[in-house]
Amino acid sequence: MAGISTYPFASQCLKYGADLVFSPMLHTDFVTNNIKEALKIADYGNCRYIIQLVGSEPHKFIKAINLLQKSTNSIGFDLNMGCPDKNTVKSGCGGALMKNFDLSIDIVKAMKSATSKPISVKTRVGYDNENDIFKLVEKLENENVSLLTIHPRKVIQMYRGKASWGIIKRVKKSTKIPICGSGDIKDYHQALKKHKETACDGLMIGRGALGKPWIFKEIKEEKKIEISQDEIKNIVTEISKEANRIWGNKGIIELRKQYAWFFKNTKNAKELREKLVKASTYDEVIEILAER
Numbered sequence: 001m002a003g004i005s006t007y008p009f010a011s012q013c014l015k016y017g018a019d020l021v022f023s024p025m026l027h028t029d030f031v032t033n034n035i036k037e038a039l040k041i042a043d044y045g046n047c048r049y050i051i052q053l054v055g056s057e058p059h060k061f062i063k064a065i066n067l068l069q070k071s072t073n074s075i076g077f078d079l080n081m082g083c084p085d086k087n088t089v090k091s092g093c094g095g096a097l098m099k100n101f102d103l104s105i106d107i108v109k110a111m112k113s114a115t116s117k118p119i120s121v122k123t124r125v126g127y128d129n130e131n132d133i134f135k136l137v138e139k140l141e142n143e144n145v146s147l148l149t150i151h152p153r154k155v156i157q158m159y160r161g162k163a164s165w166g167i168i169k170r171v172k173k174s175t176k177i178p179i180c181g182s183g184d185i186k187d188y189h190q191a192l193k194k195h196k197e198t199a200c201d202g203l204m205i206g207r208g209a210l211g212k213p214w215i216f217k218e219i220k221e222e223k224k225i226e227i228s229q230d231e232i233k234n235i236v237t238e239i240s241k242e243a244n245r246i247w248g249n250k251g252i253i254e255l256r257k258q259y260a261w262f263f264k265n266t267k268n269a270k271e272l273r274e275k276l277v278k279a280s281t282y283d284e285v286i287e288i289l290a291e292r
Contacts, residue, residue: 004210007044008242008251009258012235013209014047017216019202021049022122025080027093028055031064035071040246043072050120054080056092056103058110065114076118077111079104081136082151084124084158095155098127101139108143118146122182125167127155133167137175149180149204169198180204188218211261229266233289236262236276244282252282259285 010021023042031038031053042051051074055061065077081104083094090096097104111119121140126132133150140148150171152164163183172179182204185191191203209215213235218225236259243251259276263269275288 004258005206006041006243007047007246008239008255009213010044010049011047011242012213012239013216016214017220018205018213019048019216020075021047022052022078022204023049023074025052025054025083025088025094026064028053028057028060028064031067032060035067038068039071042068042074044074046073049074050076050078052078052080052122053111054083054088054093055107056097058103058106061107061110062114065111069115069117074117076120076146077115078120078122078149079107079111081121081123082155084153084155089155095124095127098124098132098136098155101136104136105139105143108140108145112143119143120147120149121145122149122151124151124153124155125164130154130164130167133171134174137171137177141175141177145177147180147202148175148177149182151183152181153183165194165198168194168200172198172200178202182206184208188215188222188224191215191219192222211258211264232262232266237286237289240282240285249281252285253280 005022005024013021023044026038026042051068051072053061053064080094081097085094088094108119108121123133123136137148150168152167153159153161165181165183168179168181178201180202181194181198181200185194185203185205186208191205195203205215214225214227239258240252240255243255247254256277256279260273263272263276272288276285279285279288
């Protein structure tokens with residue numbers, strides 16, 4: 001989730017039970033041309049996290065990984081083959097790779113040649129044919145990828161329609177690669193249901209965690225957790241503090257959409273949202289959160 005799953009928010013997901021987090025997509029060109037800015041997104045300190053890369057040129061993945069692993073402690077690198085964003089696909093990256101398995105495998109090989117850390121892949125079930133995933137899985141098995149995360153929609157679907165979790169169950173039965181399922185998990189009930197139905201090795205929560213990083217704790221404890229408004233304010237304070245540390249005022253402005261997600265069904269929610277989405281500094285955020 002570009003601009004969202006950066007360290008400030010991801011750290012809260014880990015605090016509330018996530019076993020592992022992924023960085024936002026980093027284009028190999030961005031990494032190689034501006035490593036200083038890239039590290040603001042890619043460096044999660046000693047957290048358990050994986051750096052997610054997107055691109056279309058194998059040699060640039062090698063260069064990007066060489067630069068990143070010098071200055072970060074990620075436990076692995078991930079190839080994004082599933083992003084359906086039109087501009088990303090048009091540039092031959094993300095979901096476009098589901099139309100070119102030869103190039104995809106060349107990229108995986110290049111990534112593995114650049115590091116001893118595990119290489120994983122995140123993808124969709126196909127570009128316009130959901131059965132393409134089985135062809136890809138066969139090829140990835142030969143490359144010994146460490147994890148395959150599948151969002152069970154086709155690239156051309158974007159986020160329309162329902163995620164076809166049945167295909168994840170079929171993929172899981174067909175391969176020895178650990179499979180992580182993703183898509184349309186909004187609460188712990190759905191998470192437990194999908195896990196049981198597919199026997200997948202893990203679940204990736206994206207949009208379901210927006211404004212609710214404690215969803216991971218709910219899944220692990222198999223129950224709904226009541227979070228007080230004071231605790232939500234503490235979470236938002238910590239996220240804002242880290243965003244301000246990394247990016248200054250720019251980080252606070254980027255958080256505006258997240259502020260709105262956190263305050264929906266709480267006391268004075270509308271008033272808080274209206275003020276926070278206009279905040280430009282960390283001090284303003286703290287002042288607003290201190291109001292009763």
